Amino acid sequence: MKFEINEDTIIALATPPGVGAISVIRLSGPSSFTAIDEVFAGKVQISSAKTHTIHYGQIIENDEIIDDVLVSVFRAPNSYTAEDIVEISSHGSPLIAQKIISLILKNCQIRLAEPGEFTKRAFLNNRIDLAQAEAVADLINSRTSVSLRGARNQMDGLLSSNVLSLRTKLIEVSAFVELELDFAEEDIEFVKRTELVAKINYILSEIEALLESFSFGKIVREGINVALVGEPNVGKSSLLNYLLKESRAIVSSTPGTTRDIIREEISIDGYLFRLHDTAGIRSSKEEVEKEGVERSKELIKNADLIVFIGDVYIGFSDELYDELRKLNPSIKILKVLNKTDLGIKRLYSEDFQISAKTGDGIPHFLNGLKVEVFQDGIYSERTAIVSSVRHYDCLTKAKKNLIRALEALSENISGEFLASDLRASEISLAEIIGEVTPEEILIDIFSKFCIGK
Ligand SMILES: Nc1nc2c(ncn2[C@@H]2O[C@H](COP(=O)(O)OP(=O)(O)OP(=O)(O)O)[C@@H](O)[C@H]2O)c(=O)[nH]1
Ligand SMILES: [Mg+2]
Numbered sequence: 001m002k003f004e005i006n007e008d009t010i011i012a013l014a015t016p017p018g019v020g021a022i023s024v025i026r027l028s029g030p031s032s033f034t035a036i037d038e039v040f041a042g043k044v045q046i047s048s049a050k051t052h053t054i055h056y057g058q059i060i061e062n063d064e065i066i067d068d069v070l071v072s073v074f075r076a077p078n079s080y081t082a083e084d085i086v087e088i089s090s091h092g093s094p095l096i097a098q099k100i101i102s103l104i105l106k107n108c109q110i111r112l113a114e115p116g117e118f119t120k121r122a123f124l125n126n127r128i129d130l131a132q133a134e135a136v137a138d139l140i141n142s143r144t145s146v147s148l149r150g151a152r153n154q155m156d157g158l159l160s161s162n163v164l165s166l167r168t169k170l171i172e173v174s175a176f177v178e179l180e181l182d183f184a185e186e187d188i189e190f191v192k193r194t195e196l197v198a199k200i201n202y203i204l205s206e207i208e209a210l211l212e213s214f215s216f217g218k219i220v221r222e223g224i225n226v227a228l229v230g231e232p233n234v235g236k237s238s239l240l241n242y243l244l245k246e247s248r249a250i251v252s253s254t255p256g257t258t259r260d261i262i263r264e265e266i267s268i269d270g271y272l273f274r275l276h277d278t279a280g281i282r283s284s285k286e287e288v289e290k291e292g293v294e295r296s297k298e299l300i301k302n303a304d305l306i307v308f309i310g311d312v313y314i315g316f317s318d319e320l321y322d323e324l325r326k327l328n329p330s331i332k333i334l335k336v337l338n339k340t341d342l343g344i345k346r347l348y349s350e351d352f353q354i355s356a357k358t359g360d361g362i363p364h365f366l367n368g369l370k371v372e373v374f375q376d377g378i379y380s381e382r383t384a385i386v387s388s389v390r391h392y393d394c395l396t397k398a399k400k401n402l403i404r405a406l407e408a409l410s411e412n413i414s415g416e417f418l419a420s421d422l423r424a425s426e427i428s429l430a431e432i433i434g435e436v437t438p439e440e441i442l443i444d445i446f447s448k449f450c451i452g453k
Contacts, residue, residue: 115451217388240275
């Protein structure tokens with residue numbers, strides 16, 4: 001995949017392969033209209049059709065009708081890619097779509113699109129920036145309303161405009177420093193040092209705020225991994241089943257029932273929680289159970305949150321609590337006391353009381369889970385949030401270089417070093433929106449798209 005604008009016209013199926021109500025085949029590039037004219041019979045010639053119009057007709061191969069279709073016309077630059085685009089809507093048969101694509105490929109100077117190539121063109125033609133292009137993929141892959149909103153905001157340019165404004169401010173600061181370098185001989189100070197420091201500190205604090213949003217943004221985008229752990233028989237699988245409203249995991253009164261990790265997702269108020277039911281932790285001599293306990297421990301190391309379940313008989317052993325802490329020292333552990341329906345009242349130090357049998361206390365527990373993770377109310381719906389590791393890394397680099405610049409200022413180091421630190425910081429910001437992004441990163445980003453997007 002080369003990152004230069006090319007004159008090829010590309011074609012791909014834009015809908016999922018398989019049977020459906022309709023299939024959409026998309027073409028983009030300078031030959032899109034003439035290519036359709038070769039195979040399309042309708043009232044209007046597509047190459048003379050107005051932009052944003054739809055035309056009924058047939059796709060014909062050797063006098064034989066392949067299908068009745070609707071052809072949508074989008075003229076450059078008012079299209080997804082900013083190039084001429086045609087979308088053919090045919091009946092939703094994979095065979096028909098295949099026939100139409102093969103026919104167009106055979107007749108015309110056109111090639112199959114690579115994954116993400118339509119969006120790549122939108123980026124290369126400056127219709128959208130890189131962060132927005134990445135948001136297109138996030139949007140498609142969103143599984144909850146909250147992650148959808150996050151992707152939507154990023155696609156609308158919320159993050160990009162923030163980054164752009166920081167970059168502009170940084171360029172302003174750099175310009176002063178570079179101007180002074182030009183007049184180094186004369187020892188002129190165009191801006192006071194204190195003013196430079198204040199400006200850089202402001203940019204730094206904005207970058208830090210974006211970096212801080214990442215723990216939230218990552219969860220919004222990817223969901224949160226919750227490990228349901230505890231001793232055998234306390235009701236971990238029963239809780240999972242209750243939350244899923246189905247009998248997903250085997251429940252039995254025999255301790256050591258669950259062996260494999262059972263993964264399921266739920267959405268709480270639009271937030272994605274990936275639940276993991278695990279084998280009850282105890283020392284067992286039985287091979288399969290031992291392996292199950294090992295897997296539980298491995299999972300705990302990588303989870304975002306532990307729901308430590310105890311029941312009214314045994315509560316929460318300090319020994320197991322300490323073990324969980326050791327496996328994942330920084331993780332939040334919520335203690336949930338199960339089987340409250342049994343009416344056995346003892347004093348434990350639980351955070352929540354539930355009954356996986358009757359559902360008592362579960363709404364309160366779920367709300368607590370959400371508040372715990374998302375600290376409700378910190379980010380408004382229209383706050384720019386960093387949700388991608390790539391953006392986080394770029395911002396971290398930008399921050400490091402700004403700190404070096406501040407050090408250079410405080411130690412009165414030569415202006416050249418200061419200028420180069422500022423420049424490095426600015427480049428890292430530019431990488432986020434794709435203005436100076438290395439080619440291999442671009443390839444990586446677009447290769448993760450599906451064909452036709
Ligand atoms: N009364 C009552 N019984 C429950 C409740 N939750 C689970 N049980 C019972 O407790 C027993 C164990 O439940 P499981 O859900 O299999 O427990 P577990 O923690 O997954 O057990 P392992 O997989 O063996 O570690 C079963 O007999 C359940 O019916 C509850 O809230 N109230
Ligand atoms: Mg179980």
